[in-house]
Amino acid sequence: MKPVLETHDLTVIYSRKPVLYGVDLTVHAGSIVGLLGPNGAGKSTFIKACMGLIPLESGWVELFGQRGRKAIRRAGYVPQRESVDWDFPVNALDVVLMGRYGKLGLFRRPGKADREMAMDCLRMVNMEAYADRQIAALSGGQQQRIFLARALAQETDLYFLDEPFVGVDAATEAAIITILRKMRDQGKTLIVVHHDLTTAAQYFDQLVLLNMRVIASGPTQEVFTEENLHRAYGGRLTLLTQAASERIQQRSS
Amino acid sequence: MEVFWDQTLRFFSFGDPIVRVAVAGCLLLGLACGLMGSFIMVRRLSLFGDTLSHAVLPGVAMGFIWNLSKDPVAILIGAVLAGYLGVMLVRWLTATTRLKEDAAMGMVLAGFYGLGVCLLTFVQRQAVGDMAGLDKMLFGQASALTGTDIQVLAVVSGVALALVAVFYKEFLVISFNETFARVSGIPVRWFNGLFFLLLSFAIVASLQAVGVVLVSAMLITPAATAYMLTDRMHRLIGLACVFGMLAGLIGCYLSFLGAGLPTGPFIVLVSSLGFIAAWFFSPRYGWVLEKLRRISRRRRMALENTLASIYRFREGEGHAETVALSLLGLSRHRNESLEEVESRLKRLQAEGFAKLVPSPRTAALEHCQVVLTAKGARRARTLIRNHRLWELYLNRAADYADDHVHDDAELMEHYLSEGLVDRLDQRLDYPRVDPHGRTIPSKEEARQ
Structure with a gap:
């Protein structure tokens, strides 16, 4: 079976400084993959490069064994919450409907079936009661769930999620991870940018430790070791190491 | 006064061909500007709109120089090209220097505008060809x-309207979340190129009637007004x-009067x-x-x-019917002046919540009984x-100390809905006593 995502020698340069350098990565179907690394390690850059949002200096990305725009259409995307203006004059259902636009193509308008499908997606994230709410009137966690519903409406097999747990309360975090697991159980692959080491081992089936290069990747229990974390986070890891090693001890005991 | 009515009639009968043309122009520009x-x-992109509207001016002058007549098509082409050049210059400056976008826009805006004014003045000095209206490009006539x-x-407004109608969903998602639109496979x-072109059209459409200096106001103000009134993009548009269009019509009329x-x-x-x-x-x-809502609340x-x-x-007093409460007593109990309590009671009486019963012994208002x-x-x-119930909930579920719950409950009691209170009641297992040892009326009692 072909890997869902494969990158080879992926290199991205921002104003003469490499952000990603020679990243080789292979991800197979049906898992939740956590993308971890310190600030500025190139996590967001990596998923943007995979989706063709930024130019590559060298290397290639294959989604489902294909390259180019057609392949990228087979990926769904949950951007960072702060990346949009929440005062924008649309309601929650309008946002979820945007997930259908790619499938609709240029000239078709969203119809009744799309609307019903969008409502189903809202139901899946427990937000159906807020369908006609203006999006600024939603809490941070609710906004994140709307983004998740929009991704569900895209009906793709691979999703890139950029920091979906930032700025949401604990209850929403738990709700989101439940939804992600449900999606995984349907055979979807989720690549999640994450920065909280204390929850990483719990949330993800696979981990990729990134710091300009891939430090380690594979099943969580193999990757989430103190040595690997040290290599990814360098000298910056002090409190974090403690938290993480405590977490490891908890898991092994 | 008579002149005023005369002129008003002349304007709104639209009999005068000059008035007809002017009104049609103002309506069309209102439409195009409101849309874009x-x-x-x-x-x-407000500042971008302002920059573009100034950057088209040299193109307008060049469009005239092209064949020395006020040919609207030549002017349109010149304006779009000049606008494109201006926008590219801003992009180039921000990409290759340390300058930020606002600085680049500010410079391009002023530079192009200056060049445009010079060119226009030069053209007029030459006094060749038919230049009627060329001098009006700055403030509009x-x-x-x-x-x-x-x-x-x-044609220009119609094309803009049709394209936005056909590609509404694309323009919507690009405006809200451009990266998401790109990942969805939308070109x-x-x-964005089409958007730039339509925006340039709207600006050029407005130049003759509104002038370069104020076009950006026509782009922003009607949209901002609509934004005060609705939360949906299609209604906003x-x-x-x-x-x-209304501003165009009324403004045109006022200028006609003058x-x-x-x-x-x-x-x-x-x-x-x-x-x-x-x-x-x-x-x-609004x-x-x-403010009114706040006062009434x-x-x-x-x-x-x-x-x-x-x-x-x-x-x-143990709910004893025999114990009377006078207005004075209530004012002492609430620690408020007699006047305050009196005006509240009158209000409550008017709304049918309470009655003031005159005392049998004295006519003085303060001794009236409150019922x-x-x-x-x-x-x-x-x-x-x-x-x-709220006090108890805070106390039990949120671990509030029982001497801290009152202030919060004092506010919440006015906002809790019946459904929420029923759920609180159920969650707390239908309690009868609050954290201070007082009785909580049950649902049935509250309704009696």
Whole structure:
């Protein structure tokens, strides 16, 4: 079976400084993959490069064994919450409907079936009661769930999620991870940018430790070791190491 | 005065061909600007719109120099090219230097505008060809529009309207979340190019009647007015178009009354007044209604607090029917002046919550007896129930100390809905005693 995502020698340069350098990565179907690394390690850059949002200096990305725009259409995307203006004059259902636009193509308008499908997606994230709410009137966690519903409406097999747990309360975090697991159980692959080491081992089936290069990747229990974390986070890891090693001890005991 | 009515009649009968052309021009520009301005505003591109509207000026002059006549098509092409050049220059500056976008825009805006004014002045000095209206490009004069201008305007606005209608969903998602649109496979670059072109069209359509200096106001103000009134993009666009056209019509009329006064400032002024009206009186986001709502909320809370006080006083006396509560007694109990309590009671009486019964012994108002009506007693019991259940909930579920729960409950009692209170009741297993040891009225009691 072909890997869902494969990158080879992926290199991205921002104003003469490499952000990603020679990243080789292979991800197979049906898992939740956590993308971890310190600030500025190139996590967001990596998923943007995979989706063709930024130019590559060298290397290639294959989604489902294909390259180019057609392949990228087979990926769904949950951007960072702060990346949009929440005062924008649309309601929650309008946002979820945007997930259908790619499938609709240029000239078709969203119809009744799309609307019903969008409502189903809202139901899946427990937000159906807020369908006609203006999006600024939603809490941070609710906004994140709307983004998740929009991704569900895209009906793709691979999703890139950029920091979906930032700025949401604990209850929403738990709700989101439940939804992600449900999606995984349907055979979807989720690549999640994450920065909280204390929850990483719990949330993800696979981990990729990134710091300009891939430090380690594979099943969580193999990757989430103190040595690997040290290599990814360098000298910056002090409190974090403690938290993480405590977490490891908890898991092994 | 007679002249005024004469002129008004002459204008609104639209019999005069010059008036007809001017009005048609103003309506079309209002439409085009409202349409494109809506997107400009929600995309936070207001400064970009301003830059573009100034950058087209040299192109307008060049379009004239091209064949020394005021050919609207040549002017349109020149303007779009100049605008494109200006926008590219801004991009190039921000990409290759340390300058930020606002600085680059500021420079390009002023530089192109200066160049445009110089070119226009130069053309006029030459005094060749038919230049009617060319000098009006700065502040706008609708009466300088010609029939050909209107034809071009109509085509341009019609094309813009049709394209936005056909590609509404693409423009919507690109405006809201451009990266998401790109991942969805929408050719964003192509649409942004189209957007730039349509925006340039709207600007050029407005130049003759509003002038270079004020075009950006025509883009933003109607859209901003609409934004005060609605939360949905398609309604925002519709309203912005209507407001733009209304401002165009009324501004055109005012300038006509002033015989030859520039149209642009009047149109923009009318548009701004419309915005101020919406800002003040919008049902949802209006300043005045928000203030009124706040006042009425505060008054309702004061009345409800008085009701609750009456209940608490009676509760303190074991709900004995024989114990009378006078207005004076209530004022002492609530620690408020007699006048305050009196005015509240009058209000409560007017709304049928309480009665003031004159004392048999004296006529003095302060000795009047305060009696709750059945309706008032129900309301009071509900408030007390809300208050005490909330206290208990904070105490038990949120670990609030029992001497800290009162202030919070004092506020919440006015806002809790019946459904929420029922759930609280259920969650707390239908308690009868609050953290201070007082009785919580049950649902049935509260309703009696």
